[in-house]
Amino acid sequence: MKAAVLVEPGKPLEIENLNISKPGPHEVLIRTVACGLCHSDLHFIDGAYPHPLPAVPGHEAAGIVEAVGSEVRTVKPGDAVVTCLSAFCGHCEFCVTGRMALCLGGETRRGKGEDPRLTREDGTPVNQMLNLSAFAEMMLIHEHACTAIDPEMPLDRAAVIGCAVTTGAGTVFNACKVTPGETVAVVGCGGVGLATINAAKIAGAGRIIAADPLPEKRELAMKMGATDTVDALANDAAAQIVEMTKGGVDFAIEAVGRPASAQLAVDSLRRGGTATVLGMMPLTEKVGLSAMDLLSGKKLQGAIMGMNHFPVDMPRLVDFYMRGLLDLDTMIAERIPIEQINDGFDKMRAGHTARSVIVFDQ
The missing domain is CATH 3.40.50.720 (NAD(P)-binding Rossmann-like Domain)
Known part of the structure; x- marks a missing residue:
């Protein structure tokens, strides 16, 4: 699959062909349809925040479920989904007290002895960023990092719900x-x-x-x-x-x-x-x-990620859009192919546009 890889901080992302593993018991394989460019990605790309490299950034995405692991119960192949970086385990103190955005989500990632989710063609591992790595044609994530939405929702608009809208709206509705x-x-x-x-x-x-x-x-x-x-x-x-x-x-x-x-x-x-x-x-x-x-x-x-309860919040936000209450169209400045991702981040650095959204060939 094609993906944008961060090889060195401060350098442009490199478009590479990567291999993606098959879904494990609680994992979901998603065909990425759209992914927004978020300033949080830019912090890692520019080196302001550290992360093991090489890695695939991207976390504000929507797509279609291609396959699921044996224990997955929340989504099924063919579902339209929005992803969220605040993957949650479901049983830690934060989760059971309703603060799932604070869950560290250790169990939602593969362990040290397991095969990596992403590798280069020579077999060397590529790190997954923020549980998602959405600047890629496919994502392999834990089922608690995505939620199913109305299939009538346009996925280029749904993508921005995954971070910007969940954070902003969550802050208003949940934190404040x-x-x-x-x-x-x-x-x-x-x-x-x-x-x-x-x-x-x-x-x-x-x-x-x-x-x-x-x-x-x-x-x-x-x-x-x-x-x-x-x-x-x-x-x-x-x-x-x-x-x-x-x-x-x-x-x-x-x-x-x-x-x-x-x-x-x-x-x-x-x-x-x-x-x-x-x-x-x-x-x-x-x-x-x-x-x-x-x-x-x-x-x-x-208020990290708006202190969201994203399996509940995201379908409601989709409903707000479908009813004409939530304005996602004004927020999106442009739709670009993945090959223009570095130009999109240059525009973000200049600060004159709202959201650029990568749309993958379907």
């Missing part, structure tokens, strides 16, 4: 539990930020303020449901948000991965408000609350 009338600020209007804005609109937020330095991103945010926008790099960005909401927002959500963006989120809060950091910051960075923030009852939290 936004209720009608509450105010929300979103810092960063890339794929995750736009999905957060759209979900806040669905949740009935009274005011949704989008903060981004690029005018075209702020325009996209208005299409996705923002009621107001500010330039995130303006010296008085936080003051503008506090002024327009007469005291600050109930929830401020950082969707960039920069300390300054997290600080803007904190500074935009009202008394008792909550700031949620979604972006992958440099590993040495720290963010926090001042003594006055704490005395004001403000909170700061992370």
